[in-house]
Amino acid sequence: MRLVLVGPPGAGKGTQAQFLASHYSIPHISTGDIFRANLKEGTPLGVQAKTFMDRGELVPDSVTNEMVRDRLTKGDLANGFLLDGFPRNVAQAQVLRDILKEKNTPLDAVLELIIETKEIVLRLSGRRTCRNCGKVWHLTYEKPTSAGICDSCQGELYQREDDKEEVVTRRLEVYEEQTAPIVAFYKGEGLLISISATGPVSEITDHAIQALAKS
Numbered sequence: 001m002r003l004v005l006v007g008p009p010g011a012g013k014g015t016q017a018q019f020l021a022s023h024y025s026i027p028h029i030s031t032g033d034i035f036r037a038n039l040k041e042g043t044p045l046g047v048q049a050k051t052f053m054d055r056g057e058l059v060p061d062s063v064t065n066e067m068v069r070d071r072l073t074k075g076d077l078a079n080g081f082l083l084d085g086f087p088r089n090v091a092q093a094q095v096l097r098d099i100l101k102e103k104n105t106p107l108d109a110v111l112e113l114i115i116e117t118k119e120i121v122l123r124l125s126g127r128r129t130c131r132n133c134g135k136v137w138h139l140t141y142e143k144p145t146s147a148g149i150c151d152s153c154q155g156e157l158y159q160r161e162d163d164k165e166e167v168v169t170r171r172l173e174v175y176e177e178q179t180a181p182i183v184a185f186y187k188g189e190g191l192l193i194s195i196s197a198t199g200p201v202s203e204i205t206d207h208a209i210q211a212l213a214k215s
């Protein structure tokens with residue numbers, strides 16, 4: 001299964017990706033997570049990405065495309081992959097198509113998660129992320145047992161800089177202007193499957209698996 005997840009920030013891509021990646025036994029490749037891991041390690045890539053991430057802007061295509069090209073050469077892709085957060089504009093989608101064409105491994109589907117803006121704001125403002133393992137929690141919807149502590153690894157939970165209100169507004173604009181057009185691109189390619197991203201996490205996963213099985 002070679003799958004791309006598309007949807008605005010906060011739609012639940014990372015949350016669904018964990019379950020879908022486990023269901024299909026494929027790696028979850030999140031470009032946001034790769035940038036954050038580089039940031040944590042203080043690599044030149046992380047330093048370069050930070051200025052864009054903190055402002056809610058896209059990291060330049062030249063940097064992002066090469067990072068993804070490199071990731072897609074790794075030896076863990078025999079069963080496929082689940083891309084989360086890439087592509088984020090039509091130029092990236094074209095580069096992805098070319099990379100996969102070279103490898104003779106085209107995408108099977110693009111799953112769009114649909115959600116209202118009002119709900120996005122609630123999800124992003126309450127999102128807390130584990131500093132240690134990266135697991136995502138929510139102050140109301142997915143509460144850790146002890147406030148501020150990750151149930152999985154006991155790491156400290158923090159609020160992402162780019163989940164603060166000023167940056168969220170810009171990220172939503174960037175989504176509409178730059179990322180939303182890939183939905184039409186993939187519709188044209190006959191790959192698009194759209195489902196609602198509202199409701200309990202496990203129901204959304206079930207709908208996704210059913211919709212993918214039908215396609």
Ligand code: ADP
Nearest residue numbers: 009010011012013014015123127137138141201
């Ligand atoms: P994305 O990867 O699309 O930015 P996340 O998966 O990080 O989104 O989810 C954003 C926030 O919303 C997280 O705090 C997560 O716990 C919460 N969340 C995800 N899916 C749901 C859902 N179906 N219902 C309620 N909250 C959710």
Ligand code: AMP
Nearest residue numbers: 031032052053057058059064085086088
């Ligand atoms: P995410 O974790 O997917 O919300 O991504 C966090 C931030 O990382 C984004 O707001 C961008 O600044 C950057 N980023 C992630 N994926 C991409 C991408 N495909 N292209 C450009 N920037 C990206």
